[in-house]
Amino acid sequence: MTDKPQTAEPAWVASLSGLHDQVWQRLVRGVADRRAPARHPTLATVGLDGGAEARTVVLRAVDRSAGTLEIHTDALSGKVAELQRQPRAALHVWDSRVRLQMRLRVTVAFLDTANRWQRIPPASRLAYGGEPAPGAPLRSPHDYRETTDPERFLVLCCTLQELDVLHLGGGGHRRARFDRVDDFIGVWLAP
């Protein structure tokens, strides 16, 4: 990326722990604030044809101590079939205000959703259901019926394996990687 930065460097880019903290602050804000960039990460998966796929998802929960992130989906959506075959996926957030790119390599597991359905607001339940299933061809956009189906509500638990962070600074770019196997201590990388 070569577009020019607009602002001076914030203090948190100077240290690995500062960068790491900043990422988790942004992720936590994404759960709480629907206008925050981390509210809508891009989830990349390996498609059934072997190529890459990407789509926007909504970040529903994060747990820094466990290093996990939660996404909700319709069980019949294409990404579920893709993740069943290849659970290694990526979550991507680009926060233009702080010029910070967060690349999270994750492994995705499907959580037991018992007792969770009751906590989903009624209006949101329409995201889990519908006929025909997501991605099915329609003769007209009106040939689709909204339904809700608790059986199609699925929670994706994304366990962070590796975090690649890039800050585009005025005095130069900073990049670092944080690995689960090294307890997320972090190492600087060439940008």
Added chain:
Amino acid sequence: MTDKPQTAEPAWVASLSGLHDQVWQRLVRGVADRRAPARHPTLATVGLDGGAEARTVVLRAVDRSAGTLEIHTDALSGKVAELQRQPRAALHVWDSRVRLQMRLRVTVAFLDTANRWQRIPPASRLAYGGEPAPGAPLRSPHDYRETTDPERFLVLCCTLQELDVLHLGGGGHRRARFDRVDDFIGVWLAP
């Protein structure tokens, strides 16, 4: 995605051709306007370990009649090695102002870059070079030297194979797919 829409439906969501036009208008704007959402798509690839990868790129050119998009990169960046192994990738743009998600499935080829280097502004040439190579571990962020190297300037030509568009509207979501094999005529999909 279940966050509630803010605005009424625009006229272009009513027809397949309207949706298709809107996507290309947004892509063209991304090339011209560095503040447009399509300026910075997310490029998803299949990583060397078989999992998915994603990172922000800068959209440099689009050609609607050919159905191609151009991205510039350092030849030593990780995505180049990934694309050499698996050229099927995805470009993703989420335009929150119009609540439009664009998912482009592409095949990526490497263009001959002779005569192109002269057109790259000097300040931008620093994106193609640097020692050590992108992603190499550093003891300190200062152990990195900026250099420019025309040999490391690479143009990725992304040929659109399939476009999956989703509009999150107040009266319901609209989704459609446009395939190269069908001359991008388009078909409605269940959202």
